[in-house]
Amino acid sequence: MPTLGFDAGKQGSTPLARVFLSGIRASDLLATFGGMTETEPAIDLHEPTLPEVRMHVAMPNAPVEGKISATALCMRGKSASFTRHVEIDIEGTTLEGTFRAGQSFGVIPNGVDAHGKPHKVRLYSIASPSWGEDGFGRIIATTPKRLLAERAAQTPKDDALDHSLFVGVCSNWLCDQRVGSSIQLSGPNGKRFVLPTDPNAHDYLFLATGTGVAPFRGFLMELLEGPPARSPACATWTRCTSRIDLVMGVAYTNDLLYDGWIRELAKKHANFHYHTAVSRESRSDGSKGEYVHHFIDRQLSVSDGCMEGLRSPRTLIYICGLAGMQVGVFQTLVKHNITGFTKVGVELAGIPSSAWTTEQIKRRVRPTHRCMLEVY
Ligand SMILES: Cc1cc2nc3c(=O)[nH]c(=O)nc-3n(C[C@H](O)[C@H](O)[C@H](O)COP(=O)(O)OP(=O)(O)OC[C@H]3O[C@@H](n4cnc5c(N)ncnc54)[C@H](O)[C@@H]3O)c2cc1C
Numbered sequence: 001m002p003t004l005g006f007d008a009g010k011q012g013s014t015p016l017a018r019v020f021l022s023g024i025r026a027s028d029l030l031a032t033f034g035g036m037t038e039t040e041p042a043i044d045l046h047e048p049t050l051p052e053v054r055m056h057v058a059m060p061n062a063p064v065e066g067k068i069s070a071t072a073l074c075m076r077g078k079s080a081s082f083t084r085h086v087e088i089d090i091e092g093t094t095l096e097g098t099f100r101a102g103q104s105f106g107v108i109p110n111g112v113d114a115h116g117k118p119h120k121v122r123l124y125s126i127a128s129p130s131w132g133e134d135g136f137g138r139i140i141a142t143t144p145k146r147l148l149a150e151r152a153a154q155t156p157k158d159d160a161l162d163h164s165l166f167v168g169v170c171s172n173w174l175c176d177q178r179v180g181s182s183i184q185l186s187g188p189n190g191k192r193f194v195l196p197t198d199p200n201a202h203d204y205l206f207l208a209t210g211t212g213v214a215p216f217r218g219f220l221m222e223l224l225e226g227p228p229a230r231s232p233a234c235a236t237w238t239r240c241t242s243r244i245d246l247v248m249g250v251a252y253t254n255d256l257l258y259d260g261w262i263r264e265l266a267k268k269h270a271n272f273h274y275h276t277a278v279s280r281e282s283r284s285d286g287s288k289g290e291y292v293h294h295f296i297d298r299q300l301s302v303s304d305g306c307m308e309g310l311r312s313p314r315t316l317i318y319i320c321g322l323a324g325m326q327v328g329v330f331q332t333l334v335k336h337n338i339t340g341f342t343k344v345g346v347e348l349a350g351i352p353s354s355a356w357t358t359e360q361i362k363r364r365v366r367p368t369h370r371c372m373l374e375v376y
Pocket of ligand 1: 104122123124125126142143144145146147149150151152153154166167168169170171172211212214374375376
């Protein structure tokens, strides 16, 4: 139960709001929220208004049947990180027209697990705009990456000497499917990782690692490209003129996803800027490869860097991809005194952000309403 003791709708009527209005940083005040003690950020009038979305129209125990309508590799070059762009026809199912860009859906792979039970559902981000690939919400796309690894013990009961090939069930099943194959689907899932109702009211920083770029493909199509002719969405769509930055993090250049399309988009739209952070290759000046947060740090450390938008209250951050990628991003924001995107627990007060442990950041630094997080 929240015990913040203030209501943003009643500014000036509560102790916190009075302090805020009298010029003392409200972030210096402490409050208890949902069991976590936090410093409380100033009331933020730039919080986005998010649209109502539909959720759980089809449940995993009563899935609908879609059909694979397209499938192709979508890495920039030859890479063992096999990742596909997969399109699924949902025409005539209860899911038709229900999705918003940024949401995800469930896939229930055929077959049974080691205990003879049907496989469990796995979630995949929608890589399409809200009107789908076709303009009518009948075809949705996603970006599955084959999970392939050498087996490693996950629990003390597992055989520590077993290093045979581990093949993820659903990602490989989905990547194996041919055009025309049937696929069991549930969803939509997720309500916060969506664009605001008024896209022009904000600027955007999209941070992706690997398949985390999937929802950003949909967002970029929705903000910049617009619906195909004849789509009912044409009646209300206007091109977004806000500044949009995408930072795409991968291990090797060849792993970049949708790279050609994104580069073309950046050439066409002066308000869209595409940046890459490649971690396991040296940069052109001979310096070490970098992660997404290193890129942000480097840009914020120079006077005319491309991340200055982070100091604007208009900016929203969307982070999608590898679990844990937010840790370095949050630490970098705090390091550069960028406020508005994180709430820092009082337990970390007085400890320099450079000394925070990963565990502390995961537990004690939370995103605000201007920072959307989808990591897995
Ligand atoms: C909201 C959301 C959106 C997502 N969007 C996407 C997307 O767009 N694209 C995408 O590719 N994925 C996405 N995912 C991840 C996806 O749901 C699956 O988790 C992923 O595809 C792996 O599923 P799998 O069935 O292939 O692997 P599984 O068979 O489920 O195996 C994964 C599990 O196996 C275990 N494991 C992993 N490595 C090893 C190892 N070396 N040895 C032993 N055990 C191991 C771990 O416990 C791990 O959790 C998303 C997840 C979420 C929550």
